[in-house]
Amino acid sequence: MALEPIMIFPEHQQQSNDHILNARVRLATESDVPFINKLIHKMAEYYNLAHECEDTETSLFAALFNSKHQPLSNPFSSTVSVFLIEVSPTALPVPPHQNCRAIDLAGHKFEPDTIHKTVHVNHLINDPEESLFRTEKGTIIAGFVIFFSSYSTFLTKPGIHMEDLFVRKGYRGMGFGKLLMKAVANLTVRLGYARMEWTVITWNVDSHRFYEKLGAHILKDWRIFRLDGDSLLSFGQLNN
Amino acid sequence: MALEPIMIFPEHQQQSNDHILNARVRLATESDVPFINKLIHKMAEYYNLAHECEDTETSLFAALFNSKHQPLSNPFSSTVSVFLIEVSPTALPVPPHQNCRAIDLAGHKFEPDTIHKTVHVNHLINDPEESLFRTEKGTIIAGFVIFFSSYSTFLTKPGIHMEDLFVRKGYRGMGFGKLLMKAVANLTVRLGYARMEWTVITWNVDSHRFYEKLGAHILKDWRIFRLDGDSLLSFGQLNN
16 A cells, blocks of 8 residues: 555645745844834734834834943943844845844853744735835844843842733744744843843733743742832922 | 920930931942942841842942943943942031933933932931941941833833842831932933832732832732743753
8 A cells, every 4th residue: 555645744744835934033223123113013902002002113213222322321221122033935135234242241242143943834824914014125024022131139140121022913823932032042141141031911821831831930929019100200209 | 384395396305315317329339339249148138048149249340330331232231220328427428429421211411319318316226237338438338229221112111120129227217218219210200211110029018018108009910930040041042
């Protein structure tokens, strides 16, 4: 009896929609700001928080890149960074020049890694927003992670706080969220930093399981306090 | 009947131990690093976490001041800052030169405020560690707050994360913790930042009440996830 190839190599089964997607995680550059702005608005829609989203290209550019031009005497300048994931059905073009030298805790300079992954997709990707997220070089921006450096007093070491991570509809279930997190973890390790942290809503138990599988653990005895709005303005006055 | 002065002005009642203490919150300078190092170790003892405390003067100096000397092309440099509270029974000397220009979100430069408070104390202050915390100018370092800038994606604005706050035994109950927090809140407002946040252990209900009185609120639906140690090293590898 002739063996059916489909029985021997089910993972190689060829269907009409089978194709590969080349994916890459790289640091965002100044020309990516319009894409990041649109990703943030898509994320706000996803969380039903579009009304809270005050993001603009101008404020985003200032947050991501202005602090790099500020004088070094300002210890409060915010150092926010973004990794993007971009995809292409064809070979990915040369990534844009990062102009970024990170420095680890031992003082050594290095360039953050660009991470590649090839994904086999057996369905047509439905991306009605593709034209909004197409770069000059023809790649499609599929998601992002935004993060900043934190600090542990007892360890006297910085860490990285992952503020938000988002993968656009149409590109979910392909491991891109995990790949973005891996890029941040890789940078954390290369910098010599102590830890990576992020916050999670209590009821999103599926995400808790996902993070636990990666080796992360929940700090169940800790809560976050926030002071903002009028209360912050009032308490921040020196004359009361 | 002659009124007893003690009945009319009970708050002015003079006892043998009555005295005033001049307190000041100011930004830490490079020469304060040995004091901050000792404060962190005292705080670790207070939390029974002395075994976890890896702080040294060298690592602390690097965290607080090295990032200010790093090239601007490094977007990951940590920007940790410290406010100290120092006290003196006599008039406080001129504060050390801060060499610090903060820049608010509108691009205006300013020098962070130094905050003064005069406290009436009706007991002898018991400070067996006074000699360890006496500055060259004769003031006594009584506590500190350490903080770094955070970021809100939806607001596209930085915030300030208060990492640790500690007031030494002997100087508690005088409002110094609140004064340190006020200094951070004042800086947050002057920078034009959106919020101030910090974490609190669940069982410390007294501190929750204290923070709520200041106008802060708990984010009861949020938890922190952490990835560190071997799990971070493993997940941060690109080849697995």
